[in-house]
Amino acid sequence: MRILEGRGLAKRFGGIKALNGVDLQLNKGELVGLIGPNGSGKTTVFNVITGIYRPDRGTISIEGMPIAGLPPNRINRLGIARTFQNIRLFRNLSVIDNVRTAYHPHVRYGPVSAVCRTERFFEGEKELHAKVMELLSLFSLQDRSGELAKNLPYGDQRRLEIARALATEPKILLLDEPAAGMNPTEVGKLMEFLLEIREKFRLTVLIIEHQMRLVMGICERVVVMDFGEVIAGGTPEEIRNEPRVIEAYLGKGPSGEN
C-alpha cells in the first residue's frame, strides 16, 4: 500500500535546479535508501517532503492526502518525522526536555492550566514523563536524561535525534545520514536498531546514507539520484550493477564504457 507519493517534484534555487521532476513512492512498512553523489538533491527531497521548502512544481501526498505547501508542523502531525544531516538537537536543553518538547502537540493541558498548576497539569506532566522515559530507555539514554544534549557523545546525539523524531509518533521516518561519522561497530549496531524500531513502531523509513554497507545491508529498495533527478531504482542487488549508477559515482569510462 502506498503511504507516501511524490510526483514531478521540482525546486530551484536561483539558476540551480535542485530537483527536476522527482517521482518517489514509499510503500507501507518499507525501508528505502536514498543515495546519490553530493549535491544530487537528496536533502532537498527531505526538505520538500517535510515542508521546509515548498516545491515549485509537483504533488506530494500521505495516504492520498495532498501535503505540498503545508507548513512543517502540519506535515509532522500528518505522520512524517525526520532527523537532520547536521544534528539539530536543542543543544542547551536536557536529553529529557528534547524528547518532551516533541510530545508537546499531544499534551492535554492548556497554558492556563499550567499557570494555575491544576491537577490536570500534574497528571499531564506525569504521563509525559513516563512516556518519555520509556522511549529513552529503548534508546539506552534513560541514565543520561538530565544531561544537556550538547554534552552527549556524538553517537548518542544521533540516537537522541531519532528518539525525538519518534516521540512525535510518526508513520514515516526520514533519516538524513544517520550513520555519518560512525565507526563500523556503531554502524552495525545502528542497522540492527533501525530494523528493531521499524518493527516496534510500524514505521516506513526513508534513509539518506553514504555508507553503502548500511544501505545494501538493510534497505529493501534503493532510489538513486543525480543532478536533481531519480536515475535508478530497485533492489540493492539491481542498483549495484546498474551502469547509470556506477557512472554517476565514478564517471564515464574513456569509450563510454565503465
Place this chain on the structure above:
Amino acid sequence: MKTLLRLGRFLAPFAAAAAAGYGLEAGGAASPYWIQIFQLACIMAVSALGLNIIYGFTGLFSLGHAAFYGIGAYTAAFLMKSYGGESQLLFLASLLAGGGAAAIVAGLMGLPTLRLTSDYLGIATLGFGIIMKVLFDNADSFLPPLGGARGMTGIAKLTNVAWTVMFLGFSVLIVRNLVSSSHGRALIAIREDETAASTLGIDTFRCKMAGFVVGCAFAGLAGGLYAHLYAFLHPSNFDFFKSVDVLVIVVLGGLGNMSGTLVASFGWIFLLEGLRVILPPGYIELRWVLIPVLLIVTMLIRPQGLFGIREFPFLRGESE
C-alpha cells in the same frame, strides 16, 4: 486545596517583602524616596520578565518593549483620569486594561512581523517603537487628556508597595509556571532551533505569537503601575533608549533566567539611584560612564548573564 497551599507558599515571601517595605517606611528607616525607588524596581522587574519571555525564552529580538510599556501606561492613566477617580477596584481594572491594550497591539503587530526571522524582527520592533513615540508626542491632537509632548498630568498616585509587590509576585509565578510547562518548553525549543521545532509538530507561529503577546501584556501592566507611581507621563519615558534599558537588564540577568532578571532589575534601578547619592555633586553624570563600564566587565566575565542557567530554588518549576 493543594493548589491553594502551593500558591500561598509561593506568595508568602512577597507578602513579607511588602510588609517589610511598609514597616521600614513607618519606622522611618527608609525614606519615601527610597520606597518609591523600590516600587520602580518592582515595576521594572515586571516589564523585564515580559521581555524575558519574548527574547530570553522565545528568542524573539524585540527593540520596542518600551512602546508597549507606554501603551499600557497611557491606557491605564487615561481610563483612571477619565472614569476611575480614586477607586482601587477601578485602578486594578485599568491596569489590566493597560496590559490588555498592549497585548492587543502586540497581536496586531505580530501578525505580519513574527513571520520575520529574529534580526529583521528587531528592526521591525525598533520602527514600531519610534512610531509609538511619535504617536505619544502628538497624542493631544486626538485625545487632549494625554497631553502629548507636554506630558500627561493629573494622574492619581494610586500605585503603592502592596500593588507593585503583588503584581511582581503574580508575574514571577505566571512566568515560572509557564516556562516549566510543556507550553514553555515549546517556546524554548523555538529559541533553540525554530526549524527543528516546526518539524516536531510545534506550531511555531502560534507559539511565537503567544509568547510575544504575553510578554507585551506584562509591559503594559508595568506601564500602568508606572503611570500611577509618578503621576506624570512623558513620551520620552517610552522611547528607544528605555527599550534598551530593559534589554540590558534581561541580557545582564541572563537570557531565559528569571532569577537574573529579578536581581538585574533591582540592581539596575538601585545602582542608578544609589550612585546619585554616592557620587559627589557635579559628578552625577559619571553614572553614564560607570554603568557602561560595569556592563562591559560583566559581559566579559559572565557572557551567559549573572545567573547562567541556575535559578533561585523558588523559581525552579517543580513537576512533582
